[in-house]
Amino acid sequence: MRRILLSAALAAFSSLAAAQNSIPASDDIYVVEASTERPTIAVGGTVVPFREVTFAAQLPGRIKTISGIEGDAFEAGKVLIELDEAELLANRSAAVAALNAAEADMRNAGVQYNRELWSPQGKASPGGMGIPNLFDQVFTRPMEDFVGGRDRDAERSADLYASTTRIEQARSQIMRAQSEIQAIDAKLRDAKSIAPFDGVIMQKMVEEGDTIQPGQPMLTYSDVTWLQVEVDVPARLAQGLQAMMILKQSASFDDHPEAVDVRVAQIFPMADMQRHTIKVKFDIPQGVSKPGMYAKVLIPDVTAASSMSQMPAIPSSAIRYRGNLPIIYVKNMEGYPELRMVREGKRLGNGLTTILSGIAEGDMVYANPGPDMLSRPQRTNLPEEKQ
Secondary structure, eight states: HHHHHHHHHHHHHHHHHHHSSSSSSTTTTOEEEESSOOOOEEEEEEEEEEEEEEOOSSSSSEEEEOOOTTOOOTTTTTTEEEOOOOOHHHHHHHHHHHHHHHHHHHHHHHHHHHHHHHHHHGGGEEEGOHHHHHIIIIIIIIHHHHHTTTTTTHHHHHHHHHHHHHHHHHHHHHHHHHHHHHHHHHHHTTTEEESSEEEEEEEOOOTTOOOTTTTOEEEEEEEEEEEEEEEEEEEEHHHHHOOOOEEEEEETTTTTTEEEEEEEEEEEEOOOOOTOEEEEEEOOTTTTTTOOOOEEEEEEEGGGGGGGGGGGEEGGGGGGGEEEEEEEEEEOTTTTTTEEEEEEEEEEESSSSEEEEEOOTOOOEESOOOOOHHHHHOOEEEEOOOO
């Protein structure tokens, strides 16, 4: 009887100790194995619109109207911002008046030229009737031409040249007035900011009634029908990228943590001279994120092809987050859970995720840590501070 009671007491004590020092049975242990997936490197980027323009003031003035606020959508050709045009319209009216006057001078110069051509002033009679006028035409003028005191042909040529000069001057005045009108029309066009494509107002820097100067930013306008991720990729990783290349389940976002497919849209031809990176843009599916959000793209590392079989993979359910830092729970040599910070790789289609650093093949990972494990104090793999 005593042996039975002693055995029962020992069993109860053992079960109590096991309950205090071990992990609940619901937390499955997964032994880390190597993955055959190509190694990838996570590179951070930003979601940007497919097209974006910033309207800046082209001339000084006062803002008359703004068609909307942030988030309002417009079609191509709609006026977004309009400046006060009163002074420009007054200048245009003055230029039109100068053009009308120049055209009148042009017509008058043409009439004078025709009169000089068909009825030269040098051959006109001085006036009067009777014998004095007849004597002047018959004797005086021919005698002046004969003795060289007067050259009627030279005078007529000079009069024709003067008439031609007046025509050219009138034509120049017309061209000048037309040029002034064209310059004012260009300023009138610059006084209106017109949407170049269908898009949305992203940021408004001014308000109605503000006085602006040339070069001052007024509005940011974007086409958000399609979005892209802009990433500065290290040069060695950019070697494995090609235009229109599709990366399966390689991008995740702050507002959409589930990985999605992306497509290489553009690889810039020149590297950054300070950071020695190459800018790459990736097309992303519609509706997965918003402009300005942080994005993480997994870029295949073609230079590490020989280490493909050495990449560890664990169940995706084993990864937890503290803030934005991924953590896992590993069973240590003493049988206790140990918290480790890891660096995520690519999420695979079989429910596993590759790990770039933090664990090794053969480690025992808790595949689905429960709330009781998360709430109790944990040991970490960080070195203790020296006392």
